[in-house]
Amino acid sequence: MNRSLLLWSALVTVLIALPLVAQPVSVTVNGMSSGSTITQGDVLSWQITLPMGAVSFNELWVDVNTNGQADLGTDRLMGRFTQEDGVQFADGPGDNDGIANGVITTQFPAGIASAAWVFVAADSLSSDTASFTVLPLPSPAAQITGTITAPAGFDKSYILVEAKPYYEGGGGGGMDVFWQGLTDISGNYTINLGGTPTDMNPWRVQLTYQDLGRLVWLRRDTSVNVGGATPVVNFQLVLGTILTGIVRNTSAVPLEGAYPHTHDPSSINEQNQFGGNTGPDGRFSFAVPSGSYKLHFTREGYFDQWWNAKTSFDGADVIVVSGEDTIGGLDGTLVQGAEIRGRVTNYGSPTNASITVTRNGDSWMMNTYTHDDGTWSVTVSPGTYYVRFDKESQTIYYDNMYSPPGTPINISGTETISNVDADFSVGPPPLPPAPVILNIWDVPFDNGRQVYVRWRGSESGSPIGTDGPPLGIEFYTLWRWDPSAGWLQLERVEASHDSVYTAIVPSLRDSTLTDGMYWSKYRVKSHYSYNFYVISSMPDSGYSLDNLAPNVPGGAASIVAGSDLLLRWHGGAEDDFRYFSVYRSLSADFSITGMAPYVRTTDTTFTDAGMANSGYYYKITATDHSGNQSPPTIALSSTGATSSETTETLPVTYALRQNFPNPFNPSTQIVFDLPLDEAVQVTVYNALGQHVANVFDGRLPAGRHAVTFDATGLPSGLYVCRLQAGKFSAMRKMSFVK
Numbered sequence: 001m002n003r004s005l006l007l008w009s010a011l012v013t014v015l016i017a018l019p020l021v022a023q024p025v026s027v028t029v030n031g032m033s034s035g036s037t038i039t040q041g042d043v044l045s046w047q048i049t050l051p052m053g054a055v056s057f058n059e060l061w062v063d064v065n066t067n068g069q070a071d072l073g074t075d076r077l078m079g080r081f082t083q084e085d086g087v088q089f090a091d092g093p094g095d096n097d098g099i100a101n102g103v104i105t106t107q108f109p110a111g112i113a114s115a116a117w118v119f120v121a122a123d124s125l126s127s128d129t130a131s132f133t134v135l136p137l138p139s140p141a142a143q144i145t146g147t148i149t150a151p152a153g154f155d156k157s158y159i160l161v162e163a164k165p166y167y168e169g170g171g172g173g174g175m176d177v178f179w180q181g182l183t184d185i186s187g188n189y190t191i192n193l194g195g196t197p198t199d200m201n202p203w204r205v206q207l208t209y210q211d212l213g214r215l216v217w218l219r220r221d222t223s224v225n226v227g228g229a230t231p232v233v234n235f236q237l238v239l240g241t242i243l244t245g246i247v248r249n250t251s252a253v254p255l256e257g258a259y260p261h262t263h264d265p266s267s268i269n270e271q272n273q274f275g276g277n278t279g280p281d282g283r284f285s286f287a288v289p290s291g292s293y294k295l296h297f298t299r300e301g302y303f304d305q306w307w308n309a310k311t312s313f314d315g316a317d318v319i320v321v322s323g324e325d326t327i328g329g330l331d332g333t334l335v336q337g338a339e340i341r342g343r344v345t346n347y348g349s350p351t352n353a354s355i356t357v358t359r360n361g362d363s364w365m366m367n368t369y370t371h372d373d374g375t376w377s378v379t380v381s382p383g384t385y386y387v388r389f390d391k392e393s394q395t396i397y398y399d400n401m402y403s404p405p406g407t408p409i410n411i412s413g414t415e416t417i418s419n420v421d422a423d424f425s426v427g428p429p430p431l432p433p434a435p436v437i438l439n440i441w442d443v444p445f446d447n448g449r450q451v452y453v454r455w456r457g458s459e460s461g462s463p464i465g466t467d468g469p470p471l472g473i474e475f476y477t478l479w480r481w482d483p484s485a486g487w488l489q490l491e492r493v494e495a496s497h498d499s500v501y502t503a504i505v506p507s508l509r510d511s512t513l514t515d516g517m518y519w520s521k522y523r524v525k526s527h528y529s530y531n532f533y534v535i536s537s538m539p540d541s542g543y544s545l546d547n548l549a550p551n552v553p554g555g556a557a558s559i560v561a562g563s564d565l566l567l568r569w570h571g572g573a574e575d576d577f578r579y580f581s582v583y584r585s586l587s588a589d590f591s592i593t594g595m596a597p598y599v600r601t602t603d604t605t606f607t608d609a610g611m612a613n614s615g616y617y618y619k620i621t622a623t624d625h626s627g628n629q630s631p632p633t634i635a636l637s638s639t640g641a642t643s644s645e646t647t648e649t650l651p652v653t654y655a656l657r658q659n660f661p662n663p664f665n666p667s668t669q670i671v672f673d674l675p676l677d678e679a680v681q682v683t684v685y686n687a688l689g690q691h692v693a694n695v696f697d698g699r700l701p702a703g704r705h706a707v708t709f710d711a712t713g714l715p716s717g718l719y720v721c722r723l724q725a726g727k728f729s730a731m732r733k734m735s736f737v738k
Contacts, residue, residue, distance in 0.1 A: 024125070024126035024128070025048065025049065025050045025056065025121050025122060025123050025125075025126045025127055025128050026048070026049045026050075026121075026128045027046060027047065027048045027049075027119055027120075027121040027128045027129070027130045028046065028047050028130055029044070029045070029046045029119050029130040029131075029132040030043075030044065030045055030046075030132065031045075031047075032130070032132070032713075033128075033130050034068050034130060034131045034132075035131065035132075035133075035692075035713075036130070036131075036132040036133070036713065037132065037133045037134075037135060037713055037714060037715050038110060038132070038133075038134055038135070039134070039135045039136075039137065039138065040110060040111060040112070040113075040114060040134060040135065040136060040137040040179070040192065040194065041110065041111065041137055041194040041195070042110055043107050043110065043456070044107065044110030044112060044134075045105070045106065045107035046105075046106055046107075046119060046130070047103060047104065047105050047106075048083065048103070048104040048121045049102060049103055050085060050102060050103075050104065050121075050123055051085075051102060051123070052085060052100055052101060052102040053084075053085050053086060053100040053102075054084075054085055054102075054123050055082055055083070055084045055085075055123065056082065056083045056084075056085075056104060056121045056122065056123060057080070057082055057121075057122050057123070057256065057257075057280065058080065058081050058082065058083060058119065058120065058121050058122075059077060059079070059080050059119075059120040060077075060078045060079045060080075060117060060118075060119060060120075061075045061076065061077050061078060061117065061118040061120065062075060062076040062078055062113075062115050062116070062117060062158050062160075062182065063075055063115070063116035063117055063118045063131060064076060064116075064158060066116045068118065068129075068131035069118060069129060069131075070118045070120050070129060075118065076158040076210070076211075077210065077211050078160055078208070078210050079208065079210065080277050080279075081093060081277075082256070082257045083095060083104050083106070084104075085100050085101070085102060085103070085104050086098060086099055086100030086101070087418075093106045094106070094373075094375075110134065111177070111178045111179035111180055111194070112134050112180055113134065113160060113180035113181055113182045114134050114135060114136040114137075114181075114182070115133075115134060115158075115182055116131065116132075116133050117131065117132050117133070117134065118130070118131050119131075119132070133715060135715060136192060137179075137192040137193075137194050138738075140192035140193055140194060141193055141194055141195060141196065141197055141198075142193040142197045142198070142226035142227065142230075143190055143191065143192055143193065143226075143230050144163055144181075144190070144191040144193070144203065144205055144224065144226065144230065144231050144232075144233060145188070145189065145190045145191070145230055145231075145232055145233075146161070146188075146189060146205075146232050146233040146234045146235065147186070147187050147188050147189075147234050147235075148161075148183050148187040148189065148207075148234070148235045148236075148237060149187060149234070149235075149236050149237065150187065150215055150236075150237040150238075151215075151237070151238065151239055154215055154237070156183055156185065156186065156187035156237075157182075157183055157184055157185045157187075158182055158183065159182065159183040159187070159189070159207065159210070159212070160180055160181075160182060160207070160208045160210055161180065161181050161182075161183070161189045161191060161205065161206070161207060161208075161233075161235075162178055162179070162180045162191075162205070162206055162207075162208050163178065163179050163180075163191045163193065163203045163204065163205050163206075164177060164178045164203065164204050164206075164372075165177050165200035165201075165202075165203060165204070166202050166203065166204040166223050177200065179191050179192060179193045179194065180208075191205070193226060197226045197227070198225075198226060198227035201225040201226060201227065202223040202224060202225050203223065203224055203225070203226060203231075204221050204222075204223050205221060205222055205223070205224055205231075205233045206221030206222075207221070207235055211276075212237065212287070213287070214239050214240055214241075214242060214287050214325075215237040215238070215239065215240065215287065216237065216238060216239075216240035216274065216287040216288055216289050217235055217236070217237055217238075218235075218236045218237075218238055218289060238289055240287035240288050240289045240290075240321075241287065241288055241289075241290070241321045241323065241324045241325065241326065241327060242285055242286065242287050242325065242326045242327070243260075243262075243284075243285070243286060243287075243288060243295070243319075243321075243326075243327050243330055244283065244284065244285045244326060244327070244328045244329075244330065245260065245283070245284060245328065245329060245330035245331045245332065246278075246281070246282045246283050246284075246331045246332075247260060247278050247282050247284065247297055247299070247331070247332045247333075247334060248282055248331070248332075248333050248334075249302070249333070249334055249335075249336060250333060250334075250335055250336070253282075254278070254280075254281050254282025254283070255278060255282050255299055255302075255334060256278060256279065256280050256282065257277060257278060257299060257300075258277070258278040258282070258284070258297060258298065258299040258302075258332070258334065259275055259276075259277055259278075259297075259298050259299065260275055260276065260278070260284045260286075260295060260296070260297050260298075260330070260332065261273055261274060261275025261276075261295075261296055261298075262274050262275065262288060262293035262294065262295055262296070262319075263293065263294045263296055263313065264292075264293070264294075265292050265293065265294050265318050268313045274286055274287070274288045274293075288321055289321070290321050290322050290323055291320075291321055292318050292319070292320050292321070293318070293319045293321065294306060294307070294313065294316040294317070294318060294319070295307035295316075295319055295330055295332075296313075296316075297332035297334060299334055300339060300341075300377055300379075301336060301337065301338075301339045301379060301414075301416065302334035302335060302336050302337060302379060303334065303335045303336075303337050303379050304379075305332050305333065305334055305335075307319065307330055307332060309333070336414050337379040337380055337381055337414060338379070338380050338381070338382070338411045338413065338414050338415050338416065338417070339377055339378070339379055339380075339415075339416045339417070340357065340377065340378050340380060340385065340387070340409060340411075340416075340417045340420055341375065341376065341377035341378075341416065341417070341418055341420065342375070342376060342377075342387075342398075342418065342419055342420030342421040342422070343370075343373075343374045343375050343376070343419075343421050344370045344374045344376065344389055344391070344421065344422050344423075344424070345374055345421070345422075345423045345424070346391065346423070346424040346425070346426055346427075346430075347423075347424075347425060347429045347430055348423065349374075349430060350370075350372075350373050350374030350375075351370070351374055351391060351424060351426075352369065352370050352372075352374075352391070353369070353370050353389050353390060353391040353422070353424070354367060354368070354369055354389075354390045354391075355367070355368050355369065355370070355376050355378075355387060355388070355389055355390075356387070356388040356390070357378050357380070357385055357386070357387050357388075358385065358386050358388075358405075359380070359383045359384065359385050360383065360384040360385070360386065360408065361383070361384070364383075366378050366380075380411055381411070382411050382412055382413060383411055384408050384409070384410050384411070385408070385409045385410075385411065386398070386404075386405040386406050386408060386409070387406065387409065387420055388404070388406070389422040389424075391424045391426050392426050393426075394424050394425075394426050396422045396423075396424065398420050398422065399420075400421075400422060400423065431533070431535070432458060432473075432526070432528065432533050432535055433458040433535070434458055434526070434535045434536060434537050434538070435455045435456060435457060435458045435476065435524045435525070435526050435535070435536075435537045436455060436456040436458075436537055436538075437453065437454070437455045437522065437523070437524060437537050437538070437539075437540040438454045438455055438456055438500065439452075439453075439454045439542075439666065439712070440452065440453050440454070440522060440540055440541065440542025441542060441665065441666055441667055442542070442543065442544050442545045442661075442667070443504060443544070444667060444669065444708050446546075447546050447576070448507075448510040448544050448545055448546035448576075448626065449506055449507055449509070449510055449544055450504055450505070450506055450507065450544055451504070451505060451506075451507050451520065451522075451542045451543070451544050452502055452503070452504055453478055453502070453503055453504075453505055453522055453524070453542070454500060454501070454502045455476070455500070455501055455502075455524045455537060456499065456500055457473070457476070457495070457497075457498060457499060457500065457501055457526070458473065458526045458535065472495070472528065472529055473495040473526050473527065473528055474494070474495055474527055474528065474529055475492055475493060475494050475495055475527050476492070476493045476495065476501065476524055476525065476526055476527065477489050477490075477491065477492050477493075477524070477525045477527065478490045478491040478492075478493070478503055478505050478522060478523075478524055479522065479523050479524075479525065480505065480506070480507075480508065480520055480521065480522050481520070481521040481522075481523075481539070482508065487523070490505045490506065491503050491505050495526075505522070507520040507542070507543070507544035508520045509544075510543075510544050510545055510546055510625075510626060511543045511544065511545055511626070511661075512546070512576075512625040512626045512627070515625075517543055518543060519541040519542065519543050520541065520542060520543065520544070521539050521540070521541045522539065522540060522541070522542065523536055523537050523538070523539045523540070524536070524537045525537070545626055545661060546576055546624060546625070546626035546628060549622075549624070549628040549629055549630045549631075550571070550572075550574050550577060550622035550623065550624050550628065550629075550630045551571060551574070551622065551630060552571075552621075552622070552630045552631050552632070552633060553569040553570065553571040553572075553580060553604075553620045553621070553622050553630070553633055554569065554570050554571055555568070555569055555570045556568070556569040556620055556633040556634070556636060557569070557636065558618065558636040558637055558638065558639075558640050559640050560612040560613065560638075560639065560640035561607070561612070562612065563609075563610050563612050564607050564608065564609050564610060564611065564612055565607070565608045565611045565612045565614070565616075565618075565638050565640065566605065566606075566607050567582065567605065567606045567607075567608070567618055567620065567636060568604060568605045568606075569604055569605075569620055569633065570604050571604065571622050572602070572604065572622060574622075574624060576624040576625045576626065577622065577624055577625075578623050578624050578625045579600045579601065579602050579622075579623055580600065580601050580602065580603075580604070580620055580621065580622055580623075581597035581599075581600050581620065581621045581622075581623060581629070582597060582598050582599045582600075582601070582606055582618060582619075582620050583595055583597055583598055583618065583619045583620075583621075583632065584598045584608075584616045584617065584618045584619075585616065585617055586615055586616060586617070587617065588617045588635050588637075589635070589652040589653065590617065590619075590635070591652070591653045591655055592619055592621065592632050593655045593657065598618075608638075611638055612638060612639075612640070613638055613639055614638045615638060616638045617635040617636065617637055617638070618635065618636040618638070619632035619633050619634070619635055619636070620632065620633045620636075621633075627660070628660075631651065631673075631703075631704045635652075651673035651674060651675045651702070651703065651704060652675055653673065653675060654672075654673060654674065654675060654725055654728040654730070655672060655673040655730070656670075656671075656672045656721070656723040656730035656731070656732055657670075657671040657672060657673075657732075658732055659671075659709070659721060659732060659734045662734055662735055663735040663736065663737040664711070664734065664735070664736060664737070665711075665736065665737055665738055666710055666711045666712045666736070666738075667708050667709060667710040667711065667712075668708070668709055668711075668734060669706045669707070669708055669709075670682055670695060670706065670707050670708070670709055670721050670723075670732075671704065671705070671706045672704070672705055672706075672723050672725070672730075673703075673704050673705075674700060674701070674702050674703060674704075674705065674725055675702055676702050676726070677699065677700070677701050677702055678699070678700060678702075678725040678726045678728075679698070679699050679725070679726065680696060680697075680698065680699065680700050680705075680723070680724070680725045681694070681696065681697050681722075681723075681724040681725075682694075682695040682696040682697075682707055682709075682721065682722070682723055682724075683695065683721075683722050683724075684709055684719050684720065684721055684722075684734075685719065685720045685722065686714075686717065686718075686719055686720075687717055687718045687719070687720075692714060692719070693709060693711075695707050695708075695709050695721075709721070709734075711736045714736065715736075716736050716737055716738045717735075717736060718733060718734070718735055718736075719733070719734045719735075719736055720732070720733055720734070721733075721734055
């Protein structure tokens with residue numbers, strides 16, 4: 001077991017048991033502390049509340065036993081990273097708002113592997129966890145597959161494999177574009193790629209840095225192109241040697257978040273590179289295969305060091321590994337310096353560029369490159385510095401100046417200078433992002449022909465720069481496909497810088513029992529200033545339903561005509577009326593639930609020959625073309641002595657009807673009958689018996705009632721609805737299908 005992992009996990013366990021402090025750490029994922037569900041490619045967001053300006057030490061675990069907790073020895077730790085409140089740009093996820101306000105917010109499109117996950121956030125006093133589930137991409141545009149082999153007896157499941165677009169000069173990918181897959185028990189994996197992956201060829205397929213004990217890869221990554229035959233990328237894990245040590249500062253204080261890693265002795269590049277982050281005690285532990293290495297210690301805000309107190313790659317000592325179990329004592333001491341950091345963009349989007357930092361008065365110079373998210377940083381000693389940014393044929397000097405040397409940066413101690421940024425305009429402006437339709441669902445409690453359309457807006461934080469005035473989204477339009485006329489505009493919605501919009505628009509026609517399901521197709525367009533850009537979403541489809549049942553047939557009466565019994569009523573005036581159903585029973589208080597109609601008719605009379613004074617009782621309902629059925633009339637006697645002209649029709653028994661529609665997506669109606677005023681609870685459970693929703697909790701009068709269950713955010717599957725009304729209890733199964 002990795003000792004660093006043990007210490008970190010012990011810290012997290014202790015922190016969870018600590019009493020509450022004035023401002024304990026808390027974390028939510030997609031707005032929920034547990035149970036959040038997203039699909040690969042959707043936006044993954046988290047929010048960490050902590051003391052103002054504090055640092056959060058975060059972990060991501062695959063929740064193997066799906067209990068919503070990070071369990072050492074069962075679940076799989078996939079990554080550690082730190083976030084500082086108010087630091088927007090960092091070598092990893094930053095705080096999106098860039099304000100030290102006691103809240104860290106982060107969001108990005110999630111290509112994270114399909115699995116159950118646990119997010120752990122901790123500071124020095126407290127910790128919190130949030131569980132969430134990522135569902136697989138439903139329609140991948142491309143796939144990458146392969147197999148990971150390992151020595152006999154080693155677990156090959158839950159190993160994370162990642163694909164990123166490969167950018168020359170900047171490494172592979174970035175947080176904004178990545179897709180992942182997990183191995184099964186046989187070591188097989190599949191990575192599903194969304195969007196237009198052929199436009200991003202080649203893709204870098206790699207094993208991410210994760211704790212595998214003594215197992216280590218012989219080859220960490222390779223590049224492939226997608227679009228033709230499915231690429232197959234295999235990896236081999238071998239038994240390696242664990243390198244361990246402690247990283248401290250010059251005051252002998254252990255350093256959290258340092259990154260010890262190896263280099264091939266012949267070249268300072270990524271080949272032969274292995275590594276791992278230090279834990280809260282400054283310890284690190286990672287495995288390497290047999291070979292020769294130079295060990296490099298780095299941490300933001302500190303000067304690099306090589307093992308054995310060497311300060312350069314050329315002078316660094318070589319560590320020879322030849323099959324030992326462990327090589328320990330590989331300690332490092334890092335000297336704190338000042339930090340200059342910033343972000344490079346091209347038309348406002350993160351880009352790759354080279355940065356040259358020079359010091360005034362001598363020949364000192366440092367070259368570096370941006371990270372995948374456009375961020376960069378260098379550690380320097382006191383002095384006056386100038387920064388130059390280069391991308392293709394363009395050169396910019398800090399502060400967005402086009403002539404040297406730019407604005408000087410004065411360093412007097414160990415301070416951090418942020419926002420040393422540059423924005424290029426290389427090539428044509430990128431096409432703005434398209435809006436994305438998130439969901440289309442029926443408008444409940446109406447007579448049909450309407451749906452909700454919900455979409456994610458494509459508004460960025462700043463307008464798009466051009467040679468003319470800045471461009472922003474002015475409005476969205478919603479369109480529906482008509483087979484006879486093509487795309488027709490339905491609605492215009494003004495842009496208001498919301499992340500998600502919802503509008504009600506008409507469908508082409510309803511889904512009905514007689515005609516079956518009918519799917520109307522929609523798309524959303526974003527319109528930029530002066531219609532400079534008009535960007536359309538991908539089409540998506542939804543259906544509408546008539547959710548309102550017909551009225552109870554009125555004026556129902558039974559009349560004895562000789563030996564025959566005549567039933568008469570009125571109704572059927574609704575536009576979508578389909579037929580009347582007549583039910584009969586020898587019990588006056590019978591329920592029609594589960595009964596087949598005695599007869600169906602479109603007339604408002606029915607003669608039951610020879611049934612006068614037979615002892616039967618009759619009830620009548622109306623049904624529309626969508627299958628909605630009215631409540632029944634009161635029971636009509638075969639003696640001809642009953643009429644509903646002046647009698648209110650109320651249920652005579654408790655009943656929980658089957659939800660409609662079923663299957664449903666994402667909402668459905670739950671209908672039930674109450675013969676008396678009652679305290680009512682309607683609750684929903686998943687197939688494991690876990691409570692997922694309180695649909696209604698209150699008192700209702702006698703009559704037929706309907707409530708709506710919305711399963712947005714829940715996974716597809718079987719659910720159970722439970723009605724509790726006084727002493728009456730009933731359950732129905734419901735099927736949620738996305």
